[in-house]
Amino acid sequence: MEVLLLTCLVILIVYLLNHYYFTYWKRHGFCQMDSPMWLLGNISDLFFFRKSFSNCFIDLYEKYKHHKYIGCYFTYKPILFVNDPEVVQDILVSNFSSFTDRPRFVDEVRDPISTHLFNIGGQKWRELRFKLSPTFTSGKLKGMFPIMRGCGKTLRDFMLKNNSNGKNVFNFIDLFAKYTTHNIVTVIFSIDSDTFDDPDNVFRKISANFSEPSKRQHIMDIFSFLVPNILHAISIFNFRSVTANVNDFVMNFVAKIVKHREDTKFQGNDFLQLLIQLKNQGYILTKKNEEVEQNGDKTRSENINIMKKLTMDEIAAQVHVFFVGGFETSTATMSFCLFELCRRPDIQKKIQEELDNVFGASTNFDDVTYEMFNNLKYLECCINETLRLYPPLSILFRTCTKDYKMPDTDLIIEKGTSVYIPAIAIQRDAEIFENPLEFTPERFMDSPTGNGKANGGFYLPFGDGPRHCIGERMGKMQAKIGLASVLWKFSVEYNNKEDFGDMPELQKTQFFLRSAKPFNFKITPRI
Numbered sequence: 001m002e003v004l005l006l007t008c009l010v011i012l013i014v015y016l017l018n019h020y021y022f023t024y025w026k027r028h029g030f031c032q033m034d035s036p037m038w039l040l041g042n043i044s045d046l047f048f049f050r051k052s053f054s055n056c057f058i059d060l061y062e063k064y065k066h067h068k069y070i071g072c073y074f075t076y077k078p079i080l081f082v083n084d085p086e087v088v089q090d091i092l093v094s095n096f097s098s099f100t101d102r103p104r105f106v107d108e109v110r111d112p113i114s115t116h117l118f119n120i121g122g123q124k125w126r127e128l129r130f131k132l133s134p135t136f137t138s139g140k141l142k143g144m145f146p147i148m149r150g151c152g153k154t155l156r157d158f159m160l161k162n163n164s165n166g167k168n169v170f171n172f173i174d175l176f177a178k179y180t181t182h183n184i185v186t187v188i189f190s191i192d193s194d195t196f197d198d199p200d201n202v203f204r205k206i207s208a209n210f211s212e213p214s215k216r217q218h219i220m221d222i223f224s225f226l227v228p229n230i231l232h233a234i235s236i237f238n239f240r241s242v243t244a245n246v247n248d249f250v251m252n253f254v255a256k257i258v259k260h261r262e263d264t265k266f267q268g269n270d271f272l273q274l275l276i277q278l279k280n281q282g283y284i285l286t287k288k289n290e291e292v293e294q295n296g297d298k299t300r301s302e303n304i305n306i307m308k309k310l311t312m313d314e315i316a317a318q319v320h321v322f323f324v325g326g327f328e329t330s331t332a333t334m335s336f337c338l339f340e341l342c343r344r345p346d347i348q349k350k351i352q353e354e355l356d357n358v359f360g361a362s363t364n365f366d367d368v369t370y371e372m373f374n375n376l377k378y379l380e381c382c383i384n385e386t387l388r389l390y391p392p393l394s395i396l397f398r399t400c401t402k403d404y405k406m407p408d409t410d411l412i413i414e415k416g417t418s419v420y421i422p423a424i425a426i427q428r429d430a431e432i433f434e435n436p437l438e439f440t441p442e443r444f445m446d447s448p449t450g451n452g453k454a455n456g457g458f459y460l461p462f463g464d465g466p467r468h469c470i471g472e473r474m475g476k477m478q479a480k481i482g483l484a485s486v487l488w489k490f491s492v493e494y495n496n497k498e499d500f501g502d503m504p505e506l507q508k509t510q511f512f513l514r515s516a517k518p519f520n521f522k523i524t525p526r527i
């Protein structure tokens, strides 16, 4: 009898707690999504690998898009899902001071690699963003251009060599991953790594670790994005934001190469050298015009301690985020773009005509200049359109850092609440973009945001506001060079059209947007 009573009591307590947690939004006056599932809330599909990360959010958006914003639960954590471009703009730009952070797992002591620009918040983020901004000015990008062009040439030569040996089908996701890994390693460390021919290349192994995470790592990624406080609680059991292999390699490699440079007084023309300046003097030396560009950065703040130096751990953490940021996003952009170009040979032909016109008499990639690349306007539109249909980081996140009253209502978003913006779903909304699933680069011809029919933030592949992507220019340049390297010399088509439906199926264990199937495309040399 007592056991029965006790069981009933426990069930009642669990029921009441469940009810209490899952009515947070109603109690605060907001609408909320239906039927959160016990323990998992509204995203059980993610935990059971039933849908990709992006599809999960696209489906929620489709169901609730006529709410400007709506509450939901990821596990028991209340999350505000924002659908309306004007509210998006409010959060990312106009009222940024109430939403300065991302809900991310950071642990300086037990997991120093997690303390990078993407993850950290508050004053620490403000200072770091200010210090790192000179790394990404247009002047620095121009300085890096010859190195990046060299990587494009290596990609093209690899294809030419294999093609003359009879190989004409390549998995372009893998091929572009090799190219971006090669590129990012060169611009960070000035190391010419053999990512194309060496199957045991250590950098390629590390990048493969990001793009093909295990189910366990994917669950950890979900936790670290959606409910970082739970990850914090379990970090006493030694959970980390990356695998031990990646952590050890990055931390040890960076420490070793910095020491080597300091011992030998070697100065590289690369990111690492700029980070070493931040370690030794606390700031990066900039030219006058770069200062102007940097001062335009909205993160500028009066309270920045210019002299504060970065530690070795902080340098390694930034190397890590540049590597991940520069690798996976550009690989996805180039491979989805080529996927669409196989479907649309007419658009592919227009790009090739533009390449022929702009590159003119140049027969060698070394003769192609930075200015010529900047003149590839149609290719740029194709990249912008790819990023609309397939934004590699399909959801944006913010943490409310100061209680925020929603305009024209009495509703308050409480400090600590996570806010999610389903960028991919907004960018595929037929009420914003005409024929949204059609690849139409022309919509970017006269408009940097693709002529969307909405006010506010509706084109968000690089985010918006002071926390927008710091590497946007570099990411786009990397994608432009990679695509130009392929399309200048080759035409590309599906190897087997039946492999793909209307839209590529997406991987379910990947946080970034990635096709579930290899992109095996056939190349034919252009005459």
Ligand code: HEM
Residues within 6 Å of the ligand: 117, 118, 119, 129, 321, 322, 323, 325, 326, 327, 329, 330, 333, 387, 391, 392, 393, 396, 397, 460, 461, 462, 463, 464, 465, 466, 467, 468, 469, 470, 471, 472, 474, 475, 476, 479
């Ligand atoms: C096509 C290429 C790329 C895409 C689509 C992309 C996309 C994004 C997006 C959506 C964000 C979040 C913005 C927000 O929350 O408002 C972001 C942030 C960031 N990205 Fe990128 N990215 C790309 C390339 C790069 C590259 C090349 C690097 C570095 C080498 C980089 C480094 C970062 C960093 C450090 C942040 C965090 C910025 C901050 O919080 O202050 N990204 N990126």
